[in-house]
Amino acid sequence: MLVYSHPDHRLHNPSEPHRFGGVLLPPAETAARADRILSALASLEAVDVVCPPPVDEQDLLLVHEPEYLEFLRTAHDRWRAATGAPADGEAVAYIRPIPGLPGRPPTHVDAQLGIYSSDVDPILEGTWPAALSAAASAVAAAGVVHDGGRVAYAICRPPGHHAAPATFGGYCYLNNTALSAAWLASRGARVAIVDVDTHHGNGTQAVFWSRGDVLTISIHGDPEVHFPFFSGFPEERGDGAGSGANLNLPLPTGSGWPAYRPALEEAVETVGSFGAEFLVVALGVDTHVTDGVLALTDQDYPLLGETLRTGLPTVIIQEGGYGPGVLEAAVPAVLAAFV
Numbered sequence: 001m002l003v004y005s006h007p008d009h010r011l012h013n014p015s016e017p018h019r020f021g022g023v024l025l026p027p028a029e030t031a032a033r034a035d036r037i038l039s040a041l042a043s044l045e046a047v048d049v050v051c052p053p054p055v056d057e058q059d060l061l062l063v064h065e066p067e068y069l070e071f072l073r074t075a076h077d078r079w080r081a082a083t084g085a086p087a088d089g090e091a092v093a094y095i096r097p098i099p100g101l102p103g104r105p106p107t108h109v110d111a112q113l114g115i116y117s118s119d120v121d122p123i124l125e126g127t128w129p130a131a132l133s134a135a136a137s138a139v140a141a142a143g144v145v146h147d148g149g150r151v152a153y154a155i156c157r158p159p160g161h162h163a164a165p166a167t168f169g170g171y172c173y174l175n176n177t178a179l180s181a182a183w184l185a186s187r188g189a190r191v192a193i194v195d196v197d198t199h200h201g202n203g204t205q206a207v208f209w210s211r212g213d214v215l216t217i218s219i220h221g222d223p224e225v226h227f228p229f230f231s232g233f234p235e236e237r238g239d240g241a242g243s244g245a246n247l248n249l250p251l252p253t254g255s256g257w258p259a260y261r262p263a264l265e266e267a268v269e270t271v272g273s274f275g276a277e278f279l280v281v282a283l284g285v286d287t288h289v290t291d292g293v294l295a296l297t298d299q300d301y302p303l304l305g306e307t308l309r310t311g312l313p314t315v316i317i318q319e320g321g322y323g324p325g326v327l328e329a330a331v332p333a334v335l336a337a338f339v
């Protein structure tokens, strides 16, 4: 199996704590995550880890708005110039527009941080090159299956499935899963995405909401009580040409394999009836019981991998997974089904 990994992911390594549940917590999405996965892959045979070539700007435009890409590229420099912040400062939104109030499109970087983000994630000096490196891995993995490969895996970080066409959030800046699927679709293919991260793939849903050539499916913890709250409900089925091409399968908090398995089987059946030629798996392993939303355990991930092995050429994109030992146990277990 070809595995794409780029060292530039380390340029995005947030260190400022987040306030959550009334206490300050260290950031969960750090550079150590990709390194943990890499060392865990040593347990698998027939795995080739390679660095992808740079991603083409035109490929980013398959998913993201040009103004947003320009913002991500320049935001940290402009923020430092405007505020006098140091090079290792982390730029975070602290103001958003009042809904319904007329106003001008903002030009100040602090205001634009509030327009182009959906939560309190930071932009660091190295966020842009790190996000580009993850996107490069995702697009390179799509190229492998397009050229006849059976499977390819991209260790993307920062992750991507909460990034929308013009917003970052949920640790995500460029939507790697969507970029991989959009790249395959731009070659005329029908593509299905199955997002098994424990959080709704809201950015991916936003990217393909009105498109009928890319099926988006997400299995996740009930968004009534879990991030990202505002979407991920069953009645969200897509719009226009995309009507019926979005499927959300939320599960109650604490669901284990007995509840998870039927949802995953429904997802795989829907991929089949859609007539997909390629499958893109958004592989979050924060479904693990230690990550606190759903309750899969170590022995469930080989079954998850087997169920996702549909026979279609498959791109596997790394999304979430944080708790101690979770990435090390779950990621190789899923990949082993494809090796």
Ligand SMILES: [Zn+2]
Residues within 6 Å of the ligand: 197, 198, 199, 284, 286, 319, 320, 321
């Ligand atoms: Zn997640």
